[in-house]
Every structure is written in structure tokens, then in C-alpha cells.
Amino acid sequence: MNYDRILIRYGEISTKGRNRKKFVDKLRKSVRIALASFPKIKIRAERDRMYVLVNGENVDEIIKSLKNIFGIQSLSPAIRVEKDLDQMKEAALSLVKSLYKEGQTFKISPKRSDKTFELDTSGINHTFGGYILENIPGIKVDVKNPDINLKIEVLSEAIYMSCENILGAGGLPVGSSGKAMLMLSGGIDSPVAGYLTMKRGVEIEAVHFFSPPYTSERSKEKVIDLAKKLAEIFGSMKLHIVPFTAIQQSIKEQIPENYSMTTTRRFMLRITDEIRRKQEGLAIITGDNLGQVASQTLESMYAINDVTNTPILRPLLTMDKNDIIKIAKDIDTYDISIRPFEDCCTIFVPSSPKTKPKKEKVQHYESFFDYEPLIQEAVENTEMLTIRPDSKEQPSEFDDLF
Amino acid sequence: MIYFDNSATTRPYNEVLDSFVKVSSEFFGNPSSLHGLGLQAEKLLTQARTQVANLLSVKPTEIYFTSGGTESNNLAIKGTAMMHKNKGKHLILSSVEHPSVRGAMEQLQKLGFDITYLPVDQYGRVMVEDVKASIRKDTILVSVMHVNNEVGTIQPIAEIGKLLRQYPTILFHVDAVQAVGKVHLNLTEDGVDLCSFSAHKFHGLKGTGALFIREGTRLGPLLSGGNQEWKVRSGTENVAGAVAMAKALRMTMVKGELGIEKMKRVKSLLREGLARIDDLTINTPLENTAPHILNFSIKGVKAEVLIHTLEQTGIYLSTTSACSSKKQLPSQTLLAMGVPDDLADSAFRISLSYDNTEDEARMVIKAIEKGAKQLRKVMKLHEL
Structure with missing residues (x-):
């Protein structure tokens, strides 16, 4: 017909x-x-x-x-x-x-x-x-x-x-509900969280924490590939790559091991919030899913969320892992997410992180060292990439070979 | 030199060789290595895969790099047999397939598989009704080439694909080695599940090729090891070869827009000119054939001798296909088409590239006419 x-x-x-x-x-x-x-x-x-x-x-x-x-x-x-x-x-x-x-x-x-x-x-x-x-x-x-x-x-x-x-x-046209920052790790969850938020009309910019040499170029490539998939929805997307090595090293030195993960998350959130402020976003999106890992208990969220009063959107909070995987497969991010490269969350993982960290304790541990300059430095040195979906026309460094 | 043997192999484009050399020397890393050199190599491989997929209008995850047409055909056939033998052990192929298809099937036959050869008509073409009639409950694979390598007949792939859509458990393999850049194939619309390609037939390098495996189709690997190519084809990837193949394919597709028309003109000039030679029979059908292959027989002339005579004047063509000519057997394809033994025994194949010209065609016609006359004289003397 x-x-x-x-x-x-x-x-x-x-x-x-x-x-x-x-x-x-x-x-x-x-x-x-x-x-x-x-x-x-x-x-x-x-x-x-x-x-x-x-x-x-x-x-x-x-x-x-x-x-x-x-x-x-x-x-x-x-x-x-x-x-x-x-x-x-x-x-x-x-x-x-x-x-x-x-x-x-x-x-x-x-x-x-x-x-x-x-x-x-x-x-x-x-x-x-x-x-x-x-x-x-x-x-x-x-x-x-x-x-x-x-x-x-x-x-x-x-x-x-x-x-x-x-x-x-279904959903709402992208960009009709304002802008938010997506904390994009490279795992299965965060791209899905970004996708679902975009479905409600929110334009997103992604923030990724990069810790060379602890994480490799390939893990960065992986995040860029994920961003490319999400960029298909709106034609392009900003990706902020935060140099995170110095902070992670100093956390390792300063903070008791079982609280290091909580502090790491708190700093990530603070940095993301700074970038959000600069980019005039209105919220922060994470792939948190209640109870999946130590950082995702309610106690953890309470201790981490302490650093900002910006709305934190957690679209996956109530979902089962299998449902998240299903969406990840539907939007073609699953195969990218399961590539076996370390990301900033999987290195320096303490052997037994606190599943019920106390806000007061973590504040106390952080009070012995002035992290502010390190955080400002990370924000200043953040690299902003404009990611476009893969297309035949996109030039690459190797094009003369093809 | 007049090179009229492009179905045996083509001369690699200079740009293709340049890419191969540059990638081999500057980006020699193993794509599986963790460091930057490995990453570069992996990126190159991914870009090569994406480019090949885009040019063939399929997904990059459906392209698996292999060492060429023979491996692709073997992987498609034996891989299907290994993976799906519990569903059935019946395989169907045409009687004019390339030896790498026929051989793979015959090997499986010795292992307890059943094979059915599809007959062809006088034009060397498979009939869809025969495919339908051959299908059994335990059929798992139908393999039909796209363009016959000896006479150039185009097989009714779209029609067979349409028929096989009604049998979702039967995989459809197409050997498209001779078709690339000459005859259009729509892998998605035509319902093809597996499709073989070989780079050196389109100005790429020997030892490189690809198998298209439709998403969701599962094959057992022939080569086990480091699980490269999504576990289907282990072995450190030939990155330089894959890049060179991607480039060759792109150049072929670009040149093909004008090149195919040019080939058709050269071929029809050859056809008309050769047909006038005494005792020369054109075996390639007039219609529904690839633009680059012309097969003919000269009664009473020993093919091999004429090939060598022509070679002395710098003209290169072949008797039947390169893969069977060493065996000195009459062409299987011609016999299957019902060509008499003596003509099948004295068959020649001209195969063109985009670079061949009408002038070359005229020279070749003259040389063949002269050579045939001379040889016949000698033969007659011999008989006396």
C-alpha cells in the first residue's frame, strides 16, 4: 500500500x-x-x-x-x-x-x-x-x-x-520539562534512569567520574557510547567528564575504609551539583535502586543526600532488577553496559562498606581535611563533550583509512 | 596486460593496500589488549564493521569477520549443522554451488546428515518449486548462491527467501561472493539469514571476508579459542584486513554506480563478438545474469591450450572456475545445465571488473578468434 x-x-x-x-x-x-x-x-x-x-x-x-x-x-x-x-x-x-x-x-x-x-x-x-x-x-x-x-x-x-x-x-516531548544532570556511571542502571526521565520531557546532561589510571580509556569510551545512545533521543547531549583521581586517593588516605564509599558518593553528588548550578539544571538523576548495594539503602541515601537540597530524582528506586535490564535491552544500552571495564565506583571498593552509615559520623570524618579545593579543582577541570548519536556522517580520526 | 579473470580474484585497489600497510604498521595492537594500542585497534575494527554493515544495510552486530568466502561458507553450513542438529539433519543446496559449499555439505553427509541437491534449468537457475518440494520436516538449512561463479546466472534469492519465510525453523544461506558490487542484494527484505562475502573478489585482500548472521540466528563456532567475534570466530582479529575490506567495499559501491553499466556494455560487446566465431557457443544465458561473467565453449579446442596461447599475448582468462580448473574436470555447473560433455569440457570464463574497457574486449575477441583458428589447424594436422 x-x-x-x-x-x-x-x-x-x-x-x-x-x-x-x-x-x-x-x-x-x-x-x-x-x-x-x-x-x-x-x-x-x-x-x-x-x-x-x-x-x-x-x-x-x-x-x-x-x-x-x-x-x-x-x-x-x-x-x-x-x-x-x-x-x-x-x-x-x-x-x-x-x-x-x-x-x-x-x-x-x-x-x-x-x-x-x-x-x-x-x-x-x-x-x-x-x-x-x-x-x-x-x-x-x-x-x-x-x-x-x-x-x-x-x-x-x-x-x-x-x-x-x-x-x-508515550511520555512528553524531550525538553518540555526543563533540564537535569544524570550521574552516568557505565553500569546498567544509570542509562535507564536517564531514559525514563527523558521520557517525562526532561532534557539531560550526563556527568561521569573518571579516575585514570585506576579506570581505563575503555571505561570512558563505554560511557561515551552510552551517551551516544541516549543522545539519539534529542539529537545531542552534553557529557561532563570529571577528573576524580585526586579526590579518590585522598579519600582513601583520610576516611576510614568502611565510610569511604559514603564519602565518595557525597563528593560525587557535590561536584555534580556544582556542574548543575553552572549549567542551570534543576535536578540530579541517579540510577539508585533501593537495596541493590550498600550505597543504595535508605540510610545511605540519607547520609549522601545531606550535601545538597537539590531534588534528586531516582526513577528506578522501586523497580526490580529484571525490569531495569529489560528496559536497558530495549534501548540498546545493555550490551554496552556489560562490557567488562572498571568504573570509578568499582575501584577502591571497601571490602565491607557500611550499609547503614550515619550522617553525623561521615561529617565528622570529613571534617579533618579541607576537600573544598580538590572539589573546586575537579569542577574546573571537568571536560565537557557534546555527544551526538553514531551516524554514517560522523568523522573519526581514522577516516582516511576507510 | 588484459586481466579478464576477476571472478578468480581482483587486483587490490592501491588505496586499499595503503590502508592495510598503515594499519598493520601503526595500529598493530591486539583489539583485546587493555592498553591504548589495543583500544585503537578495537576502534578500527568497530569502524570497519560499522562501515561494512552500513554499506550492506544491516546492523554492525550482524557482521562477523572471517578469512574469506570458503570460511564463511563453512561457518554458515557447519555452524548451522552443529547448532541445530537436534531440530533436524536435512540440508538443501543447489547443484551449482561453489566447492566450499558442496564440500562442507558432503563432509556433513559423512557425519550422518542428509543432503538434497536442487536441480537447475537450462539457464543454470534453481526453481522455487523445487526448493519447496525438497523441504522436509527435518530441514534446517537451504543454501543457494546469489551469482553463479562459472556462468554468472543470478539465482531467485528473493523468491526463495519469500518461500522460506513460511518455514521459520529453516535457515537460508546465500553465498554472495560473486555478487558484491555487481548485483544488488537486500539481505533484510529477501529473508536471508546467513550471507558470505570475500574481500579479494572486490579489490580487497585475500584472507579477509565476512559472514552476515541475522540477529537472533545462532551458529556453532568452527574455531574455538579466545571468543573473538562474539564467540563465533575465535582468533586474533585481522584488523588491517578488516579495515582494508571496509575500504574496498566502499570504493566498489561508489565505483559500481557507473561501473556496472560499463561492465554491461563490455560484456554485451564480448557476447556479440564472440558469438560470431565458428563453433563458439555462449553458455551464459542472455537474461538474469551478472554483468561481469561470460562463459563460452569452443568445440574442438582444448581450453587449457588456448588459455596458455592467450597468456602469451598478455590476456588472462580462465577455464571454468579457478577452484575447479586445477582438477581438469568438466564444469559441474555446465553439466547441471545440460550442456553436452564435450562443450562443458572446453569451457572458458571471462570475468570483468569496472576497469576493463571496450577496447580490451575487442582485442580479446580478435585474439580468441585467431587462437582458436590456429589451434584447430594444429589439431587437424595432429589427426592426420
């Missing part, structure tokens, strides 16, 4: 009152970014829906890309037909035929916005339903539970017909 457009229905945006225009603009931007590799398409955004005019590009590929965009509730490939009964009949028949399998049922759902059209809704039902019944032997009508629901919309400029209703990713 030669569809010429894809109809996009907005999800929750439709209920967002006066902000709607802003939401639609963000969604339009997301759609344009996602469909950048289809130069011939045109996007037409209207108040209640958006159309992607296909102009000869591959419809299936476009739908595949659209399915990942936040803010789309559902989409339907559609065709535009002139207001000519014969043309309409042929189009309706070939649409239904392209989907029909033996024994299936159908119905017609007309919507007649153009009240001057020659047929009324029951006339449309009769005319096209009858034509389909005559031409597809064996097909039956079922108005309650049809296998194929042929929508015929009569608008003033033309007729639109569609059969399929494809579920979108």
Missing part, C-alpha cells in the same frame, strides 16, 4: 492547556531530529495532530524512528484521496486488502468534518462497506471488535484513510 503520510496523535500534550504550543514545538523538533536521514519528508504540525508527509521515503523506516519519540501516543500511516467516490472506493479496498487475512472482520469508522460532502456517515458506511464486502470474498463486518478498522476522515481539503493504529512511546 502506498501511504503518503503518517498521522501522529499527541499523548498527554493535548491536555496541557496553554503550554500546548510549546509542547508541540518541542515534539516537532524531536520528530525533525529523528527523521533527519529522510530529507524529502515534510512535517506539518497542527493543534491536535501532526502529519509527516512521506514524499517517497520509506514508510516502514519512518514509522520505526517515530515509535521511539517521546510525546507521541499513536501513529497511523494514511493516504490522502481526492473527494471522488470511485477513487475513494479503490483506495479503501486496497488498504483493507493489504492487511486482510482469511477469516478477519472489519468495520468502517467515518468522521465527517466537511458537512458539505455528498454522503453522510451512514452513507459512507454503506457505500464503502458494501464495496469491500463485494470485493473481498469471506470478509465479514464486526462493528464491536473488528480486526481491521478503516478510518475515513472527510476534511474540507481532502479525504484521509488509515487502517493501522501503531502505539507510540
